[in-house]
Amino acid sequence: MIRTRTARLVLGLLATSAVVAAGCGSDDGASTASGGGGDGKINLVAYSTPQEVYGEELIPAFQKTPAGEGVEVTTSFAGSGDSRRAVEAGQPTDFVHLPIEPDMAILAEQDLIPADYRDEEYDGSPQSSVVVFITRPGNPENVQTWDDLVSGDLEVINANPFTSGGARWNVMAAYGQAAEGGASEEEALDYVRQLFENIPVQDASARDALNTFLSGKGDVLLSYENEAIQAQNAGQDVEYVVPTSTIKIETLDAVATEAANPEGAQAFRDFLRTDEAQRIWAENGYRPVNEEILAEYQEEFPAPETLFTIEDLGGWETVMSEFFDLDNGKITAIQRDLGVAVD
Numbered sequence: 001m002i003r004t005r006t007a008r009l010v011l012g013l014l015a016t017s018a019v020v021a022a023g024c025g026s027d028d029g030a031s032t033a034s035g036g037g038g039d040g041k042i043n044l045v046a047y048s049t050p051q052e053v054y055g056e057e058l059i060p061a062f063q064k065t066p067a068g069e070g071v072e073v074t075t076s077f078a079g080s081g082d083s084r085r086a087v088e089a090g091q092p093t094d095f096v097h098l099p100i101e102p103d104m105a106i107l108a109e110q111d112l113i114p115a116d117y118r119d120e121e122y123d124g125s126p127q128s129s130v131v132v133f134i135t136r137p138g139n140p141e142n143v144q145t146w147d148d149l150v151s152g153d154l155e156v157i158n159a160n161p162f163t164s165g166g167a168r169w170n171v172m173a174a175y176g177q178a179a180e181g182g183a184s185e186e187e188a189l190d191y192v193r194q195l196f197e198n199i200p201v202q203d204a205s206a207r208d209a210l211n212t213f214l215s216g217k218g219d220v221l222l223s224y225e226n227e228a229i230q231a232q233n234a235g236q237d238v239e240y241v242v243p244t245s246t247i248k249i250e251t252l253d254a255v256a257t258e259a260a261n262p263e264g265a266q267a268f269r270d271f272l273r274t275d276e277a278q279r280i281w282a283e284n285g286y287r288p289v290n291e292e293i294l295a296e297y298q299e300e301f302p303a304p305e306t307l308f309t310i311e312d313l314g315g316w317e318t319v320m321s322e323f324f325d326l327d328n329g330k331i332t333a334i335q336r337d338l339g340v341a342v343d
Contacts, residue, residue: 040264041072046097048207051077053284067267079205080165094265097253099165101316104252117254126272127286129249131173133241134221134228143220146177150194157218159209162342166206170222173247193334229285245306
């Protein structure tokens with residue numbers, strides 16, 4: 001069932017009880033949060049979207065646990081590719097959290113994270129989301145379906161999938177909903193081409209695309225569900241629609257193989273999967289990976305009629321080769337035909 005969200009989530013007791021201990025962040029998204037005793041340090045490197053929930057709630061909540069008491073957490077947030085390159089370049093990293101598997105695979109290939117980092121109860125993911133349509137108040141264009149995005153002169157905002165992991169999820173959601181609906185590969189790619197023709201600007205990151213939309217550009221924004229909820233929680237006057245067919249977004253985390261504090265990083269990773277942390281994720285718009293906790297929020301997170309995964313489309317290795325390869329990728333060809341940069 002298509003679900004349009006208009007009301008903000010009410011922050012629960014867990015969200016409001018966390019005391020922010022973070023210092024002022026630098027321009028590149030780096031900041032430091034410390035517990036009372038200063039016993040140990042964790043360097044967290046992550047993609048930009050969960051910056052607020054980490055700094056304002058998850059880290060303070062962790063620091064109130066026996067494992068986190070006195071632990072200082074230094075954070076660095078950027079786009080997925082930039083964060084991955086920072087780890088490759090030697091930025092101190094104990095814990096890494098990125099939105100797409102290809103970036104994690106590169107780190108694993110270089111032995112910067114364990115090859116078996118997904119060998120745990122939740123397959124290496126602390127939370128999930130889905131691709132949604134963010135609209136103006138009242139949804140004046142009555143955007144309800146994927147077909148609506150390619151009809152008429154509707155302006156769609158989406159980041160560049162060659163610089164943004166979030167945008168790559170959005171593109172594969174667009175392709176996948178057509179393929180899962182019975183379209184041939186050619187027809188599904190034609191849908192993506194039509195969609196791209198309605199995108200007037202492709203920002204470098206999903207967060208930049210959100211800001212472009214909030215500044216007044218475009219009729220609808222392709223985005224993560226959690227971005228829509230966070231925008232509402234921040235007082236932004238937007239609505240969103242969960243389409244009947246969409247993709248499950250699975251972000252991934254790992255303890256770095258060269259972590260200076262592997263025990264602390266593992267404790268933090270374990271904490272992110274606890275009931276407390278799963279509820280914090282939920283209160284901030286992320287779908288819990290713990291099915292029991294997810295069931296508590298079933299009204300906030302409606303189940304799409306068709307929820308497919310990247311594995312249904314061949315898995316990230318196949319997707320990156322067939323769609324985003326800089327020489328022969330099918331999405332690459334569409335972008336270049338439209339005069340949009342891919343590198």
